[in-house]
Amino acid sequence: LPEIGVETFRANALGTFVAIDAAQRSGVRRFFCASSINAYGTFFWRLSGQPVPYTKLPLNESFPPIPEDPYSLSKLVNEESCAAYHRAYGMTTAAFRFAGVWSHERYEQALATGLPPTTAWSDDLYQWVHVGDVVAGLRQALERADLPGFGVYTLGAGDTRCPEPTMELLQRLRPDLAATVSVPLPGRAPLLSIDHARQSFGYEPGYRLGA
Template sequence: MRIAITGAAGWLGRYVTAALETSHELVLIDNVAPEEATIFDPSAPGGRRRLPLSPSWPYHHLDILDDEGLSRALTDVEVVVHLAGRPTGEWENAKATVMTNIVGTFNVFDQARMAGARRVVNASSINAFGTFYWRVSGRSPMHRSLPLTEDEPVTPEDPYSMSKATTEVLGATFNRAFGFEAVNLRFAGVWSESTYDAALDAGLPATKEWADDLFQWVHVLDVTQGITKAALVDTVVPVPITLAAADTRAPEPTLEVLAKLRPELIQYLCEPLPKRAGLLSIARARTFLGYEPRYSLDAAVRDLS
């Protein structure tokens, strides 16, 4: 199969390339030259580190807003894995975020459709819920159902969260209008391999305060697994699908954390939460993609007594 990857020079794009290239023909797309490529690195200044890319596949240096360039790059492509985007929620960057994440994603769907592709795997985010990061009002989100599922109405307060929720509407629209296959994947907070290994070495600290992000996380290789499955599975659905870990970042049992810090939420539990079960549902990913996280933080739990 011929698969195109946008944002291919980035951190996650490289993982997806490595996962797919052994069995598929790839087309790589990014708006930076390979020799100038950078990757996400929270320990680096500005959160990015320069890491030149030496592509083994056709590489198209172009912006996803470039109609003609994108059309040429998607020639004979069957599936597009769309990872390109602006991951910032600050209002001073709102227009650029909207242009890249909404107009750019529309262009990816439209050019893929016109080029004869059959599917776009769209990198959304749990930010689409609107309750995790960049809460402009400063108010804590209100949850009336836990674990949190994709059926929760979206309530964004920032440009990035709004843009990700809108890309999911785009995918569903193309599906309804043209029968075009769209998979909208909401990534949880993605941990690098080094972040995960450091947590195993140091152990998880005892939980002292509530986290509005529901203590969610996911290993980069589990996200890569989910993306790969979404690209290759026989049938797909255009509804949002969350890719997260099956546990939390808290070392204590999840019900114990709730009882201690947010007892009023216990009445809203919709299913049992054994041991350190996650507060972010991955039931859809399991049902529609056959996704099952391989990484947990069980080995980072120490004797808290």
Template sequence: MAKVVITGGSGMLGHWVVKHFVEQGYEVLNVDSRRPEQPLCPTIQADLENLGETYGVLAGADAVVHLAAIPAAHIRTPEVTFRNNVMSTYNILEAAAGLGIRKAVIASSESSYGIVFAVHPFGPQYVPVDEAHPQLPQDSYGLSKVVNEQTAEMFNRRTGMQVVSLRLGNVIPPEWYERFPSFIHKPEERERILWSYIDTRDAAEVCRLAVEADGLGAVAINVAADDSSMAIRSRELLQARYPDVTDIRSSLDGHETLLSNEKAKRLLGWQPKYQWREQVEQQNKS
């Protein structure tokens, strides 16, 4: 049975990732600065900015899924956000390399494209935004994710370790779907994230598929649902909030995602299963 260390497993997404790996038969160790509300596996509390502690928690692992981070801008001061996110990721990959671990998955973000927390707002150069789109952050959080992706590339060059950087869209746990009716008809809501979202259960599956895949090298992959989080058609959303975007690279006949997930499907054989309309309908019935 393969052993996977999941950092940040006490967090909102981490809980679902731990749950998924446990259900799939993996030996799982959660590493976090706090205990989980629902313990699903052993937990070690550790400071991942300390390389020695990082070596300690990764010893004996076959793979690591690194989710631990300050999860957005404006939670901590900019320099604390940058230091925490960059050093913890460096230490995870440094320790993994030293211990001979060959598979790592790290949490990057759609924020790396720069639109989400931009001080001077701007729109995408084209849609759907794929992984080739320029990353133009104006904030330390987005910058930390760009640096982490480059750190992943460095370790792959140095050691051959496979490192998959998941550019996660807006992560939605099941209980949050009740919020959707309040904003689905308002184009100005969620425009900074291009109206994207991803269910925690679909994101958890991507993490596992990224661990199980072979031969990917160092690669960045968007993770988003197939549809937008809005009741308004995607082309109309663009016209309302980003009218200057004229480079549209897909048909956009309906509510398609504007954060492309095609690469995840192609490289990982992944297919998102959860869509907000079905989830809201189920909640209304129950």
């Protein structure tokens, strides 16, 4: 985190590097890394205070990362470590950008209390993901024999945390971003794309916060 930057970066970046290096030296041929949507550089801890330069929504893995804080930077470095070890040693490596992971207890509480009306724009894109969907997605990727040699995959929910339709939110809170929408967003479709994981290993989140 920003206030403990050196410790955060060392634990994440060096810790992951030590793990993948040890795996390679031990003959391990597949290595999966827990990255984070923070690797995009658009979520949380924008230290410069500058607005996020969205060019296309939903946000997907083709967006050039722009991290500013130690945690987000460390996650991007982890992805580069995975890419480097694939190039150098032919290992199959993958980095998974988890959305904000919810426990089942938090999920049930949200269903019980209902989703509050959305009154302000959030650069977290109202994303979330149930821990069960994260586990299922990782298992699907692990069991996929034809997974590419290296890949970055976002694991998120198939909806948002908002009760309102997604396009309605954009038009009301960020009309300037409506023109960046690159695919249809029916209903409460997410602004954080999970299409790459869907297409690569059949990821399909099963938990939703509404119809």
